[in-house]
Amino acid sequence: MKSTKKYGMINADKEGMKEKMKCKEQTYIIENCNTFELRDIFECGQCFRWNKQEDGSYIGIVRNNVIKVKKQENKVIFQSVGEDNLQELVTEYFDFNTNYEKIKETLSNIDENMKKSISYGKGIRILNQDLWETIISFIISANNNIPRIKGIIERMAKAYGKEIIFENKSYYTFPTPYTLAQASVADLRSLGLGFRDVRVYETTKMIQSKQIDLEKLKQEKDFEKVRNTLLTLPGVGPKVADCILLFSSLKRWEAFPIDVWVRRVMNELYIKEPNENKVKKEEIQKIAYEKFGSLAGIAQQYLFYWKREA
DNA sequence: GCGCAGGGGGTCG
DNA sequence: CGACCCCCTGCG
Numbered sequence: 334m335k336s337t338k339k340y341g342m343i344n345a346d347k348e349g350m351k352e353k354m355k356c357k358e359q360t361y362i363i364e365n366c367n368t369f370e371l372r373d374i375f376e377c378g379q380c381f382r383w384n385k386q387e388d389g390s391y392i393g394i395v396r397n398n399v400i401k402v403k404k405q406e407n408k409v410i411f412q413s414v415g416e417d418n419l420q421e422l423v424t425e426y427f428d429f430n431t432n433y434e435k436i437k438e439t440l441s442n443i444d445e446n447m448k449k450s451i452s453y454g455k456g457i458r459i460l461n462q463d464l465w466e467t468i469i470s471f472i473i474s475a476n477n478n479i480p481r482i483k484g485i486i487e488r489m490a491k492a493y494g495k496e497i498i499f500e501n502k503s504y505y506t507f508p509t510p511y512t513l514a515q516a517s518v519a520d521l522r523s524l525g526l527g528f529r530d531v532r533v534y535e536t537t538k539m540i541q542s543k544q545i546d547l548e549k550l551k552q553e554k555d556f557e558k559v560r561n562t563l564l565t566l567p568g569v570g571p572k573v574a575d576c577i578l579l580f581s582s583l584k585r586w587e588a589f590p591i592d593v594w595v596r597r598v599m600n601e602l603y604i605k606e607p608n609e610n611k612v613k614k615e616e617i618q619k620i621a622y623e624k625f626g627s628l629a630g631i632a633q634q635y636l637f638y639w640k641r642e643a
Numbered sequence: 644g645c646g647c648a649g650g651g652g653g654t655c656g
Numbered sequence: 657c658g659a660c661c662c663c664c665t666g667c668g
Contacts, residue, residue: 475653527661570654
């Protein structure tokens with residue numbers, strides 16, 4: 334592993350502050366990197382701000398940083414412009430302190446289905462994404478499709494985030510609760526949120542005012558308490574709550590988001606009810622815990638990715 | 644090519 | 657259990 338640092342600049346933010354943010358240009362390389370496939374990580378449905386480039390690399394925005402990732406054989410190369418130390422950021426965000434080889438082994442021993450789905454999505458890692466960003470992103474995901482979700486988030490970032498220049502192109506950070514709270518319902522509607530405008534507006538107000546304190550929520554150990562708190566946010570129902578629990582820095586692998594794809598695959602593999610719509614969520618949940626235990630969320634991700642792509 | 648219908652990572656009332 | 661915004665996609 335090696336790491337280099339240079340210093341560059343990005344432009345001032347949109348709040349009219351004249352001083353320029355100091356921004357590091359960094360590179361970080363991991364050799365012999367197991368369990369890391371760009372496509373598996375970025376296309377398995379957990380994130381919305383990574384885009385494939387023509388050369389096969391991916392560029393994404395993480396906190397106040399733009400990161401480019403490419404893979405060459407067993408080597409992963411990260412380049413960034415932004416505020417944070419790249420090595421620390423990457424370690425946390427890509428969950429490098431977790432041993433996925435071990436998790437895959439454990440799950441593979443459960444049954445043939447898991448074995449197959451893992452060999453399909455062998456490079457998946459569950460990202461530790463910013464809690465606030467994950468909440469808003471998955472509220473937007475309700476009854477929506479991925480290209481449109483991505484478009485909405487990009488427009489929100491462009492309107493309320495900070496600009497960062499990376500390789501002569503502009504990127505925009507995800508808005509903070511404070512900056513997004515300046516958007517009216519009509520502003521949000523004009524960004525294309527549709528009926529989700531009120532939900533995002535009200536959730537933003539609740540978080541910005543600390544009526545719901547995300548920092549405190551991160552400290553809370555009790556799973557059901559955290560989940561129930563999330564469920565008080567407008568636009569957050571059971572499925573969205575479970576996505577937030579699983580894909581954010583809350584990092585709760587016991588969360589098991591059930592959408593139409595998961596229902597389909599769970600029914601097909603384990604329940605075998607002729608009419609899959611008759612299967613109750615509670616039953617799917619129960620079977621998931623019996624089979625996968627505290628790794629249910631990760632198992633879900635392999636199954637979801639496998640069935641959806643195939 | 645262009646226009647149009649169908650539907651989508653659910654939530655809420 | 658139906659409505660919900662609006663883009664994206666696919667087909668004619």
